[in-house]
Amino acid sequence: MKKFAGYINLKKLNGVIYPSSIQNIMMKDFIQNILKGKFYLSPTEVMQAKFPITLKTLIGNETNVHGIVMLSSFYLPGNYQIRKSIYKNTFKMKKSIYFILDEMSLKQPSDIDKIEEFLIFNNSFFTETRIKLNFYEKSFLKKFSKISFV
Amino acid sequence: MMKDKFFFEKNGYVIVKANNILLEELRKIIFSDIKKNKKIKNKTNDTENITQIFNNFHNYVNLKEINNVRFSLYNKINTKKSFSEIYYNIAKKYLDELVGNELSMQKKINLSIQMPNDKDSLLDLHSDIYAGESPFQVVVWIPLVNAYDTKSMFFTKPKFNKKMNEKLLNTYNYTTKEMYNKNKKKFEFLKVNYGEILIFSPLILHGNTMNKTKETRFSLNCRFKSLLSPYDVIVKSHRNIPNFYKPLNIKPMTKIGFNYLKKYSS
Numbered sequence: 506m507k508k509f510a511g512y513i514n515l516k517k518l519n520g521v522i523y524p525s526s527i528q529n530i531m532m533k534d535f536i537q538n539i540l541k542g543k544f545y546l547s548p549t550e551v552m553q554a555k556f557p558i559t560l561k562t563l564i565g566n567e568t569n570v571h572g573i574v575m576l577s578s579f580y581l582p583g584n585y586q587i588r589k590s591i592y593k594n595t596f597k598m599k600k601s602i603y604f605i606l607d608e609m610s611l612k613q614p615s616d617i618d619k620i621e622e623f624l625i626f627n628n629s630f631f632t633e634t635r636i637k638l639n640f641y642e643k644s645f646l647k648k649f650s651k652i653s654f655v
Numbered sequence: 656m657m658k659d660k661f662f663f664e665k666n667g668y669v670i671v672k673a674n675n676i677l678l679e680e681l682r683k684i685i686f687s688d689i690k691k692n693k694k695i696k697n698k699t700n701d702t703e704n705i706t707q708i709f710n711n712f713h714n715y716v717n718l719k720e721i722n723n724v725r726f727s728l729y730n731k732i733n734t735k736k737s738f739s740e741i742y743y744n745i746a747k748k749y750l751d752e753l754v755g756n757e758l759s760m761q762k763k764i765n766l767s768i769q770m771p772n773d774k775d776s777l778l779d780l781h782s783d784i785y786a787g788e789s790p791f792q793v794v795v796w797i798p799l800v801n802a803y804d805t806k807s808m809f810f811t812k813p814k815f816n817k818k819m820n821e822k823l824l825n826t827y828n829y830t831t832k833e834m835y836n837k838n839k840k841k842f843e844f845l846k847v848n849y850g851e852i853l854i855f856s857p858l859i860l861h862g863n864t865m866n867k868t869k870e871t872r873f874s875l876n877c878r879f880k881s882l883l884s885p886y887d888v889i890v891k892s893h894r895n896i897p898n899f900y901k902p903l904n905i906k907p908m909t910k911i912g913f914n915y916l917k918k919y920s921s
Contacts, residue, residue: 520891521898577897606897608762622905625913626896635885652664654816654858655784 507571509536509603510563511547514580518606519632523576525549532574535605545570550580557582557591564594572601578609578620579627592617656752663753666813668855670847673797677745678850682709682799684738685766685873688731689715692724706849709800712871713770721768721776729766739764742877743903746795746852753854754793754881757909759900761878769806769872774865779831780809782820783857783878787892791884796853799873803846806868811860815841819860835862883909 511532513525523531529547536544550559560582563573573595581588595602595611602611607623610616625631638646663669679702686705689695693715695708708715716724732738742764743750750758769776784790802808811819819841823834835842842860847853855861857878866872880886882902886895893899 519893519895519898520887521893579897604897606762608901622910623897623902625905625910625917626902628913628916630883630913630916631886631896634887634889634891636889654667654813654856655820 507540507542508545508569509540509542509572509574510545510568510570511536512560512563512573512575512580513547513549514575515549515552516580518577518579519627520634528576531576531605535574535603540572540574540603542571556587560591561594564591564598564600566598570600572603574603574605576604577606578604578623581620581624588621656748659749660752663854663856667816667859668810668845668853669749669753670845670851670853671749673850673852674745674747675850677741678797681738681741681745681797681875684735684741685728685732685799688728692727706800709873710870712768712873716770718770718773718775721770721773725766725768729763732766733763739877742795742797742875743879745797746854746879749852749854750793750795750879754879756904757882757906758879758903759882759896760903762897762899762901764875764877767872767874767876769863769866769874771866771869771871777865778862780823780835780860780862781831782860787887787890787894788857788878789880789884789886789888789894790856790858791888792857792878792880793854794857794876794878796847796855796874796876798847798849798851798853799875800870801846801848802872802874804844804868805864805866806870806872807844807847808861808863809835809842809844810855811842816858816860820858823860831862835864879903 511529513528515522515525532547533544536542548559548563550557560573562568563570581591592611596614604610604620609619609623611620659669659671682705683700686700686708689708689712695715739760743760767776783794796808798807815838819834819838823831826834829837845853880900882905886900896902
């Protein structure tokens with residue numbers, strides 16, 4: 506049976522902080538029921554570290570697993586160069602990464618484009634809470650004020 | 656189509672004709688699972704027979720089992736990629752008109768099974784916006800049998816929605832059940848036949864009561880919104896990508912534009 510490690514990250518995932526216990530349950534369920542594998546361990550990323558040292562360790566040869574499971578590609582490092590080295594090392598170590606909520610995985614080089622495309626949605630355009638309209642929007646919407654329901 | 660758009664803008668919902676070939680395909684997927692699961696023998700897959708079994712589903716399953724059956728079906732339909740594609744295409748022509756053609760779609764399609772006299776599957780008066788859903792989305796509600804009277808959902812009559820919403824948000828004295836019971840005349844049960852779909856705004860108050868008809872209702876619901884419209888509005892919730900929505904289609908100019916932003920914004 507193939508072994509998979511979970512990877513816990515406690516930063517906000519588009520506004521939501523998933524407690525480590527919940528991440529653990531979700532990853533364990535995914536590994537056992539979807540990947541039909543063995544749940545190995547799930548260390549937590551060092552929040553204060555400049556580089557994702559925990560993720561690098563899981564990908565490295567000292568961790569004997571077939572792949573890594575995390576909640577989302579939004580947990581990958583924000584810097585493209587660092588992400589690129591993560592992708593490269595994953596392939597070098599013949600490992601794979603699974604992103605549960607995104608319903609995506611990194612198994613081959615062609616998956617990189619799909620992941621990078623998906624990361625568009627980690628942009629503040631999509632993640633910021635819209636609280637008010639600007640002046641132009643307000644005046645533009647005046648003529649549609651009847652279509653409201655609230 | 657213009658008529659549907661104006662009706663929607665005036666009422667906050669519209670009932671339209673579904674793509675029937677795809678709808679039948681969707682229904683057959685669920686029916687095959689049920690047939691296998693409940694060991695229903697000697698029954699053909701023709702429309703009339705499927706309708707009959709769905710309507711009389713309470714004769715095959717008891718109230719104690721129903722939630723497990725529903726949950727198992729829910730998991731099955733949501734692991735089939737084709738199911739969500741069919742779902743989208745059933746309503747596509749109206750979604751194009753009401754929302755747009757670059758969309759995000761709710762990741763999980765919900766399944767409701769409302770058996771006669773089931774007190775445990777009730778959804779009190781609410782509007783979806785109360786649970787943090789985006790006012791930019793629509794709900795596409797697809798009945799798999801004719802829905803009418805208490806077998807259907809109640810909706811506020813449009814002219815009462817504003818007032819009812821204000822009352823509900825500011826009341827200290829009433830429960831949602833009491834609010835509904837005191838204002839029954841302000842609501843109506845929508846009649847949506849099999850072959851039709853209901854599209855509604857999350858701002859419209861709705862809910863259901865105990866199904867007092869002699870038939871079971873099977874229905875599906877799923878949310879769609881313009882990919883580039885706001886997700887979290889006024890309050891932050893999980894109703895966003897990747898927690899609740901998935902991008903359904905990303906147009907080339909969106910990719911080019913955001914990749915430009917990504918490159919030069921940091």
